[in-house]
Amino acid sequence: MADETRVPIASELDIVTARQQGRGLAAQLGFPLGDQTLIATAISEVARNILQYARRGEVRLELIQQGRLRGIQVVARDDGPGIADIAKAMQDGYSTSGGLGLGLPGCRRLMDEFDVDTSVGKGTVVTLKKWVR
Amino acid sequence: MHVPILKQGPNLIATVQAALTDADLVELRDELAAKVGNLRSRGVVVDVTALDVIDSFALRTLRSIAYTTRLRGAETVIVGIQPNVAFAMVQLGMKLEDVATALDLEEGLALLNRELRGGGNHGG
Numbered sequence: 001m002a003d004e005t006r007v008p009i010a011s012e013l014d015i016v017t018a019r020q021q022g023r024g025l026a027a028q029l030g031f032p033l034g035d036q037t038l039i040a041t042a043i044s045e046v047a048r049n050i051l052q053y054a055r056r057g058e059v060r061l062e063l064i065q066q067g068r069l070r071g072i073q074v075v076a077r078d079d080g081p082g083i084a085d086i087a088k089a090m091q092d093g094y095s096t097s098g099g100l101g102l103g104l105p106g107c108r109r110l111m112d113e114f115d116v117d118t119s120v121g122k123g124t125v126v127t128l129k130k131w132v133r
Numbered sequence: 134m135h136v137p138i139l140k141q142g143p144n145l146i147a148t149v150q151a152a153l154t155d156a157d158l159v160e161l162r163d164e165l166a167a168k169v170g171n172l173r174s175r176g177v178v179v180d181v182t183a184l185d186v187i188d189s190f191a192l193r194t195l196r197s198i199a200y201t202t203r204l205r206g207a208e209t210v211i212v213g214i215q216p217n218v219a220f221a222m223v224q225l226g227m228k229l230e231d232v233a234t235a236l237d238l239e240e241g242l243a244l245l246n247r248e249l250r251g252g253g254n255h256g257g
Contacts, residue, residue, distance in 0.1 A: 006203075008166050012154040013154055015154075016152045019186055020152065034217045036217075037186065037217035037220070038220075038222045040185065041188055041221040041225060045189060045225070048188065106224070106225035106227070107225075107227065109224045110224050
């Protein structure tokens with residue numbers, strides 16, 4: 001089992017590939033089916049954000065370990081426009097692209113850990129983690 | 134992947150086969166809107182049993198299918214949302230709002246037939 005998988009995101013089909021790869025890795029790690037679905041859904045949302053706002057980027061999926069805990073880390077990275085008002089982007093219902101704006105706050109609820117690093121004009125890195133219980 | 138649409142009496146049945154891209158879903162919506170007119174259908178069942186993920190885009194498109202076909206005079210029922218998928222949708226904060234859902238194809242068709250006979254009794 002590879003410890004890291006990189007899925008370039010440049011088309012809609014890549015969103016499907018990323019979430020399928022993520023589900024596969026989650027299954028290998030022993031996540032129950034319910035968690036696999038939460039992880040796949042979160043990957044779909046962050047990959048979609050890349051396509052929608054930055055047009056291209058990458059989703060990196062990796063196995064992580066912290067003491068006796070094992071888990072999956074999803075890093076969605078792009079060199080797009082960045083998020084000007086991150087506090088606002090984290091509110092349910094906020095969106096600048098005509099969507100529902102549920103992406104980021106929703107992803108935070110699906111996963112155990114959530115982090116956004118963004119700067120205007122430079123890009124966005126969203127990091128998600130979930131631990132096997 | 135193209136979604137086949139079958140006609141059964143006054144209803145259309147669209148069975149989603151596998152992971153769909155955004156474009157496939159939009160194509161399904163447009164095709165259903167056209168077929169409801171061409172075949173004078175009164176009801177539409179969209180069977181999503183095979184979908185292992187319903188993200189915000191998929192949900193918006195399903196809702197848009199229901200609203201579009203309603204404006205064309207047909208009611209849509211979404212059937213087969215898997216338990217794990219339903220839970221993920223709730224966690225994500227997504228709502229289908231006033232779109233009808235049913236457990237499976239059989240229940241979905243029964244719901245549509247009741248509505249046709251009962252003249253749109255949503256108490257079902």
